[in-house]
Amino acid sequence: MNLARHSLVLGIALGLLAACGGESHPTPAPAPSTDAPATGIATTGEGQAADAPTHAFTTTEVARFDAPWAMTFLPDGRLLVTEMAGTLKLYDPATDTTATVAGVPEVMHVAQGGLGDVVLHPDFDGNRLVYISFVEAGDGGLMGAAVARARLVEDQAGGAALEDLEVIWRQVPKKSGDGHFGYRIAFDDDGMLWISSSERKAFDPAQDMTGNLGKIVRLNEDGSVPDGNPFADQGGVAAQVWSLGHRNILGMAFDAKGRLWAHEMGPKGGDELNLIEKGENYGYPVVSNGNHYDDTPIPDHDTRPELRAPIITWTPVISPAGFIIYDGDLFPRWRGSGFIGGLSSMSLVRVQFQDAGAREAERFDMGRRIREVEQGPDGAIWLLEDGTREGKGWLLRLEPESA
Numbered sequence: 001m002n003l004a005r006h007s008l009v010l011g012i013a014l015g016l017l018a019a020c021g022g023e024s025h026p027t028p029a030p031a032p033s034t035d036a037p038a039t040g041i042a043t044t045g046e047g048q049a050a051d052a053p054t055h056a057f058t059t060t061e062v063a064r065f066d067a068p069w070a071m072t073f074l075p076d077g078r079l080l081v082t083e084m085a086g087t088l089k090l091y092d093p094a095t096d097t098t099a100t101v102a103g104v105p106e107v108m109h110v111a112q113g114g115l116g117d118v119v120l121h122p123d124f125d126g127n128r129l130v131y132i133s134f135v136e137a138g139d140g141g142l143m144g145a146a147v148a149r150a151r152l153v154e155d156q157a158g159g160a161a162l163e164d165l166e167v168i169w170r171q172v173p174k175k176s177g178d179g180h181f182g183y184r185i186a187f188d189d190d191g192m193l194w195i196s197s198s199e200r201k202a203f204d205p206a207q208d209m210t211g212n213l214g215k216i217v218r219l220n221e222d223g224s225v226p227d228g229n230p231f232a233d234q235g236g237v238a239a240q241v242w243s244l245g246h247r248n249i250l251g252m253a254f255d256a257k258g259r260l261w262a263h264e265m266g267p268k269g270g271d272e273l274n275l276i277e278k279g280e281n282y283g284y285p286v287v288s289n290g291n292h293y294d295d296t297p298i299p300d301h302d303t304r305p306e307l308r309a310p311i312i313t314w315t316p317v318i319s320p321a322g323f324i325i326y327d328g329d330l331f332p333r334w335r336g337s338g339f340i341g342g343l344s345s346m347s348l349v350r351v352q353f354q355d356a357g358a359r360e361a362e363r364f365d366m367g368r369r370i371r372e373v374e375q376g377p378d379g380a381i382w383l384l385e386d387g388t389r390e391g392k393g394w395l396l397r398l399e400p401e402s403a
């Protein structure tokens with residue numbers, strides 16, 4: 001590999017028990033011998049088929065960023081990386097060089113937000129369009145998530161800038177709190193734009209159709225409302241909404257069948273993986289398998305069967321952030337698996353899907369808060385470590401142990 005200057009092989013994790021909970025460990029698990037059979041893979045359902053052997057991998061520290069939040073690969077293998085305080089970086093792993101992208105709008109940097117997600121338009125090769133999400137200040141200290149798109153322009157001297165930036169979506173209403181923006185962005189195979197709009201730590205907005213908080217919205221690429229949304233008859237921002245009753249969604253991914261999966265941070269307990277379906281209500285804050293932080297009970301999902309229950313529920317929580325469904329070649333036995341980063345669990349969680357079901361298949365102890373997950377062009381898995389303090393904020397590359 002071409003990262004020799006930064007190649008610090010940290011260890012190998014293999015087959016940690018799914019049941020190990022959210023415990024953190026200061027160092028990765030010891031390396032098993034490479035030909036050892038996969039062991040210790042827990043199942044969470046009954047009658048599951050035995051797992052295929054899993055992969056051993058190495059973790060390499062590639063580069064550091066300042067409170068990185070999200071990343072996306074350009075077709076040429078370079079990476080756009082967002083930093084929460086409002087900087088967009090363009091990093092080239094081949095040369096270990098970083099440029100700062102000019103033209104990012106001023107963001108409001110608060111506890112859980114600032115500059116957020118970055119994704120490419122599906123036809124980026126043709127139009128160079130990049131989508132970013134960020135926290136936008138309003139009047140009187142209010143704030144809310146916004147999504148903008150712009151063209152990524154580069155010059156001969158290695159400079160890069162966002163040009164023709166336009167804000168195409170906003171959270172309604174703006175709120176005073178500094179948490180639960182969500183603001184994950186994803187495109188589906190039909191070119192529709194999906195945004196997770198979290199409930200701003202305000203609970204009831206997730207059930208209020210006069211706002212778009214606590215919802216997943218579906219838009220055209222220019223932010224306009226497409227035909228076919230389930231609440232179009234209600235007009236206003238309700239016309240944007242695809243599903244409601246969500247808390248804090250920091251990861252969405254489409255599977256090979258085109259189905260949308262989203263994980264969601266529960267309150268005290270009750271993190272969720274949901275299969276997102278048109279017009280469905282996922283229950284928050286009416287029901288949750290967790291409870292409020294002050295221990296006020298929230299009825300569990302099984303008390304209200306008309307509200308959509310999660311496919312997976314985690315207590316203790318994993319604090320999910322970042323989400324891919326892997327389809328690369330480097331880890332062939334992981335094709336079709338979901339990979340979810342864990343903040344408080346300091347882990348990478350592998351999820352296997354079956355028909356309409358899913359279950360946690362493995363949990364890799366990374367010993368760090370994992371904020372973001374991406375698949376590289378060659379099939380390696382890349383992670384961003386949360387954090388600003390000395391020694392944190394690493395871009396990490398995972399590849400098979402034998403590579």
Ligand SMILES: [Ca+2]
Nearest residue numbers: 070071072374
């Ligand atoms: Ca990403």
Ligand SMILES: [Ca+2]
Nearest residue numbers: 288289290298
């Ligand atoms: Ca509960």
